[in-house]
Amino acid sequence: MVMKYRIFIILGMILQIFISSEYLPKSDAFAYQDTLDKIKSRGVITWGFDAEGGAPYVFHDPAHPAKLIGFEVEIVEAIARELGVKVQFFQNAWDSILLSLRRGDFDIALNGIEITPERVQTALFTRPYYAYTEQIVARASDNRINRLEDLHGKKVGTLYNTEAKRLLEEMGDVAVSIYSGQVEPFKDLSLNRIDAVLVDLPIAAYYAMPNPQLRMVGSPVGEGYYGIALRKEDTALAEELNKITEKLLRTGELKRIYSRWGLWNVAQEKLFFHEGLLQQYTESPPSVSETMPVGVTRFLPTLFKGALVTIGISLLSMMLAVTLGLLLAIMRLYGNKWFQMISTAYIEIYRGTPLLIQLYILYYGMPNIGVSLSAFAAAILGLGMNYAAYEAEIYRAGIQAIHKGQTEAALSLGMSRRLTLKRVILPQALRIAIPPMTNDFIALFKDSSLVSVIAITELTKSYGILAAASMDFFKLGIITALLYFGMSYPLSRYARKWEKKLTSHDRNL
């Protein structure tokens, strides 16, 4: 959940690797001649998965928390049985599962990993073991949504790095909310924050079906396959696993597993005939895009999109901070005793307590008193209200630096306090306040990455998603860092120009 510094920790670690070779992985996958042989000789197959990803794939049995259950557990156990080996469980964050696979942390990755052209470039996939479809979930009370087409113009939640996300984005005019956890989209759907959720059928089946407030809409849409990911060189293992999958299909064991979990549907029949389709992924694209530059530039649009969100949130929350901060500063300076107390208390509390708590209360606490904010609104409100406390003090300093004679002269001309402030004091105070305001604005760009806790995909989160998908942590990290710098630098240039303009004819009377 703490996305804020992830990019920088990773960059830091890369740096460390460059600096001291002692941090290099002590061995790498290429040391193996044949993983299949190793598995057999060890009598153990190591399986990488992320139990945090949750039901119904792999998860801790709510009744017996120590035990992992899920349809994928059953599949892996069946495979292990066929191989004549035991399963060793290897918990790994889903984001970096293919990266760990490549490092050699485990033999197979099997955890609802959709076979996509990108992934096919970094991992070897077996034949699919499940044909997933995407399921729309809407509120039971909402009868506007009955087909995929009805999602046009709606707010739809989905999970990151999924085909459902891609599907929604291709539709163009859908407002997509991307979540990291599987519980939150359904929670936000009940809270009216989004209109529908589109996720892989297994997730919908597990989380939405039992909830009477929600309903599964129409027939599943889209289609794709889950495959077992292996290291590229493990072709022998792939062959063996393909054979085993074929066998589990033919004997009906897979069908039994899926049926038990409510996941069997006609789409699965395709598993018998999928081969041409898989080939399409595994053989043609690598020749085109295996070279890295293409890979990285292809991700740029997504990074830019993340950067735009960062900029958007930062701009809007800064606008709020500026307005509210000004109000607070005026209350402190010119208000009566009560206004002064309120303003001072606001400033002390919002400066003294951490932003993250403020965001949590706003997003998850407010619905309890009947105010349900969208993630975007909560992000802007949270950041804006926090920074307002800082801005208030900056304005106060600026206003107090203006010669009292200025106020007196304006008042003696019959101007009201409001007019004096607006026309005489603030324009002069602004010049003094610009540099510290710029400081805060630049800090805000970095702080805004905190809002990824409430399902907003801004720059840092985009980086995390792409880095996990492409496994090019280093180049993407550099690009992301440059994007951040690219936001703050023009801002600081512009602020200086503005400041200069305000100073130009002002010999400071």
Added chain:
Amino acid sequence: MVMKYRIFIILGMILQIFISSEYLPKSDAFAYQDTLDKIKSRGVITWGFDAEGGAPYVFHDPAHPAKLIGFEVEIVEAIARELGVKVQFFQNAWDSILLSLRRGDFDIALNGIEITPERVQTALFTRPYYAYTEQIVARASDNRINRLEDLHGKKVGTLYNTEAKRLLEEMGDVAVSIYSGQVEPFKDLSLNRIDAVLVDLPIAAYYAMPNPQLRMVGSPVGEGYYGIALRKEDTALAEELNKITEKLLRTGELKRIYSRWGLWNVAQEKLFFHEGLLQQYTESPPSVSETMPVGVTRFLPTLFKGALVTIGISLLSMMLAVTLGLLLAIMRLYGNKWFQMISTAYIEIYRGTPLLIQLYILYYGMPNIGVSLSAFAAAILGLGMNYAAYEAEIYRAGIQAIHKGQTEAALSLGMSRRLTLKRVILPQALRIAIPPMTNDFIALFKDSSLVSVIAITELTKSYGILAAASMDFFKLGIITALLYFGMSYPLSRYARKWEKKLTSHDRNL
């Protein structure tokens, strides 16, 4: 490693729990009548450990990364064999291993967990399976250190939450550096940053023995026991495991395992007679300190110590930031073209790039060019240099707000530029700069928690350590949050007083 927001995430989660009950753990350990029965009926014992903790306990075989090895793996496998069940591996962060045990994520926690009075209050321990001792490691070239007593007045590294740490702290005049990773203390030892390392023998044996630069000093000191942690109610399981341990001891299997890992020593003989000792932990203290208030207040000194470190680092780095920032501001305002360029570039780069990268370069990068900073120095330098960029802009704004006539009057009196700045301009600019400076200082308190990445135990890290040890996340979290507020509020009060004093007779000429 990202400690910065850990406390707040946890607080946030607690908040969430209070707000919506849907986040409550779906089941808890008390649902079990008997874990032993469950293990037997499932045929699986789930073992919680942290492979990141590393060698020689449980770790990924460098030659075959997919495989977990270590002496504890062998012990657990032996236990499982005796129980007639299979082992299910459950990777869990070491910090929260007892917490997860209590939640029911796994059946046993066995991972170099020292039996301590605190832990005995939250978990049930089996009889010890290993008698650990503490080993001093020094540089081979350093012949000053030959006994524990020689550590007085030295800088000694150790791991957090260990008995070795407690031992060092009891010695009084030892400067203790606390690390989270097992590699870093030895690295810093080679880099002359610390004089010695005191850690559990297994760690010293694995990491220091093969390094020709380091040597094991004298005979091991101190003593304690590793035990298997169980949930409090699993007395039947404890009995069974005690029996098995006894058997493994008697048959010599344990000795064989330890010998293979170079861990057998005479201290292990005590395992046969330890029982009285264990009782001492398990029976007497709980009656005194099981009540929570005692528990929480007992941790206060450590929290206060962390708060002192936070205050110390913040104060010192703010002093640096103030001085360097002033220099930068003066360079920008009065320097020639080159000074202006240098200052502007410094400000843009230090504002535009993340603090964490700056810290990493300073601490891990600088030794490569021959400059090896202590963690404390690196922390202060890193924070100070980062904040200096922000302060510089604040001072510039303050200085520029002062009437040009003031400078002219001072110059016409024959004052030098330096004197003018010091006696006439800065005292007036300061008044304007105080509010934004206060803003930054308060933000610095929070940002200073980032330095925990370089082995400094400040407030947030202290919280993390204590919370993991006591498992009282909520109360400790509230106390920690109050401590942070308790730092920023007096600061902000004092700043206002100071500001008022500077304003008092200044009708703003």
Added chain:
Amino acid sequence: MIEICNLLKEYGRQPLFKGLNLNISKGSVVAIIGPSGSGKSTLLRCMNGLEAFQRGCVSVEGHKLYGVLERDYNKGQESIIIKNIRRKVGMVFQQFHLFPHMSVLHNITTAPIHVLGIQRAEAETDAISLLRKVHLEEKAQKYPGQLSGGEQQRVAIARALAMKPEAILFDEPTSSLDPEMIEEVLQVIKGLVLEGMTTVIATHEMAFARDVSTHVVFLDKGEIVEQGSPKAIFSNPQNDRMKAFLSRFMK
């Protein structure tokens, strides 16, 4: 038009005015003279609601402002009264206090446009003709920082006149002016008087006071030592303090 009764004003524990009374009738030109620090500026500031006072009252055409310690003092009403007073009474400061971020023209037109609601074009025409009066029409687009002291002084006068007050308080209006300009300002003020404007001038320029005023008030250490027609005062001062003060002017 302006009435000051029993004005008591203290700085800290140091009393400046200890019960001062002054009556300024409509259309009169009152010159306040007296040594430096005698309270001339403070008296003007009290008349315009810029300086709070402890006791007594200042009343401008029925708008009565009480000292903060008076029984009749009403905090809620205060700002309304002051506002009304300021609409009627303009002021030119000893240190000008021009708005540095506005051009000369903008300095003059801001208040008429936003307070009186006059059209911009009309306000600018008025401003230009006022600038012409003070010989600054070619500096209309300059900023205060680019003007000499005397030029700033004249802009400040034009700015106050632009509000068309019924009375105007000048705090040493001629202190930065050269003799020619003093003559001009004298003409301007005389013109204002003809239009019925009540004028109060704190000044050190005895010749100016003598030539322009209809009534002279001599202030010393916060007390009105002598007052009367300029002729009486300058040709035949009664008080010794006053005689000493005027000696240099007389010789």
Added chain:
Amino acid sequence: MIEICNLLKEYGRQPLFKGLNLNISKGSVVAIIGPSGSGKSTLLRCMNGLEAFQRGCVSVEGHKLYGVLERDYNKGQESIIIKNIRRKVGMVFQQFHLFPHMSVLHNITTAPIHVLGIQRAEAETDAISLLRKVHLEEKAQKYPGQLSGGEQQRVAIARALAMKPEAILFDEPTSSLDPEMIEEVLQVIKGLVLEGMTTVIATHEMAFARDVSTHVVFLDKGEIVEQGSPKAIFSNPQNDRMKAFLSRFMK
């Protein structure tokens, strides 16, 4: 002592001085008079290195400051020259520019203590006697914000004198002073002259210029139109512009 040769000074593209020459000999008291905006303040600022100029030079006892476009202009040396000039030439500003964060005493003693290295006690004794000269001994502990305009003016004069300069430039030193104080300042300046102090005074007070100066310079639109002894200038002005300017003073 102060020599100005061929001074060319432009604001933007607008020339103010177009080759001005002026020679101020040691011990003389030069009054610069002229209409507002004629360049009096700017001329003084040029003499003290506060205003850069394009061409020509200002020389104070051999310390020669060149215009930035001159061949002899030397950026590296400039600050040293200016420093030397300022040690010899003090200045009192039209707008005082007292240091608001220091008490009156502190305002006066700061430069002597830190620039000349005089002991604090001695500097304070000196300051008190200077304050006595300008009748402000009882305001020594006050802050500038608590003083009237005239009081501030006098503190500024005391502050400049405390540096014991060889020459002193006054920019309208009497503009905020009452007639009595003008007399006092006149005595102070006359005393300085007796001590051999060279004095340059930009002023609008013709009587003051006449009484105090040994040489009068009439400036108009940046040009020296006429100069000479006060007697010659005031009793028998040659130039028409000058005659017009003086007419009010003469009548």
